[in-house]
Structures are given as structure tokens and as C-alpha cells.
Amino acid sequence: MVNHLRWAKLGKDGVTALLVLNNLAKRLPGDPQRWLFRNASLHLAPADFVAVMGESGVGKSTLLHIIAGLDRPDAGHMTFKGQSLDTLDDDARTLLRRRYMGFVFQAFHLIPQLTVEENIALPWRLNGLPRRDMNRRVKTLVERLGIGSHLNAWPRELSGGEMQRVAVARAVVHRPSLILADEPTGSLDAESAETVLSLLREVGEAEAAAIVLVTHSATAADWAQRRLRFDAQGFHPL
């Protein structure tokens, strides 16, 4: 037990881990006799930027959901900021996710009843961060992402690429420690994709936030410091 905790807190180079996945496994949702993936082990330090590639359906989104506490593994262990996630209940996971994580969902998941500005500001408000700094933070992000003229629009009025950039702004607005981005450039042209990736990298550097970027794009993956392939046997260096 002591050894496990020591390993969880310190990487091989002695850097304190932000996130440690230790042999995570998940059964196939529709066929629990079979494994979707096994042996998923990963060590992320603050400011790490990792790209995860892999065939469609291997479980990359499922893995991100597990890291965020939106799904549970069927085996294995996880620690975040040195704390074991294995025994946390759903409320505690929600609090941890809200404060320390930012998630860019593949399907965006913007809230249709909120404007663009309200969607982006939501994590800021939910965390009770100082209101006086909120508008400036949102404005900086939307201008950087080229969606500044849509602040008062409803999500249904946006193109797919605009929705995706709103989702990116919402994922980073509260300066999370860990950004989980599921295909965050999938709906974007090359120039917008570059804007999004440079913003993610900049936020990562400024806040020492770690980034897990799931992508099918080799160009997008090139922005990361480390590239990994994910399959039914876990992670492999690319």
C-alpha cells in the first residue's frame, strides 16, 4: 500500500503526479463478458500535453469520461492530485471535476437555454470565482478564439465550428489543472484548429495545466509533447 501511494505521487523522474492511471480496465458496455480495454496506465505531471490517438471505437471517449468521473472503470486504480479516486462517491467526483477539470466533449454539450456568454461563464459561476474578473476572462477567450461577435447568441444559432470553440472556451475559463479534450478540432478548418490548439497549449503553460488531447488528426497530435496510441491493451508510444 505504501509503495503504491509513493508510486502514485512520484513519477520516475520524481515530479509530483497530477494524474495517475494504474491498469484501468473497462468492460464492453453492451457485452460485459468482454473487455473494451485493459491495462491502461498513464502518468501525467502538471503542464504535460499528451495526444491520444487510436481507432474509432477503442474507448478513447470512455477513458476520458472515466478520468473525469463521469463513468467508472471495472478494474484498476486512479489518483488525482495524490488523492485516490477509487472510493470517491459521485458528489465528491463532481466537485473535483468542477473545480479542477475542463472537458471539451466530442458532441460539445452546450446548454441550449444559455447564451454563448452564459455557457462559457458557467464553470466560473459554479466555482464561485470573483464576479469582477469574469467578464474580462470570457472576453479574452472569445476574442482569442474568433467568436467574440457571438456572445449573445444561442447555441442553436451557431455553426458546428463555432459551437466547438465555445466548448473549448468553457473548458478552460476557470483555469483547470487538467484539460480533457475529445476531438476539440474535429469540426474546425485548419486555421481555427491551429487557434484552438495554440490556446490549449498556452493555457497549459500559463496555468501548468495538463492536457489530454484525443484526436484522429496527426497535425493536431503534433502540438503535444507526447503522442500515444490507445487500443484494447492500453497506451503505447507513437
Ligand SMILES: Nc1ncnc2c1ncn2[C@@H]1O[C@H](COP(=O)(O)OP(=O)(O)OP(=O)(O)O)[C@@H](O)[C@H]1O
Ligand atoms: N453508453 C454506451 N452504451 C453502449 N455502448 C457504448 C456506450 N458508450 C460507448 N459505447 C461503446 O463503447 C465503445 C467505445 O466507445 P468510445 O466512444 O469510447 O470510442 P472512441 O475510441 O472514443 O471512438 P471514436 O474515435 O469514434 O470517438 C464503442 O464500441 C461504443 O459503441
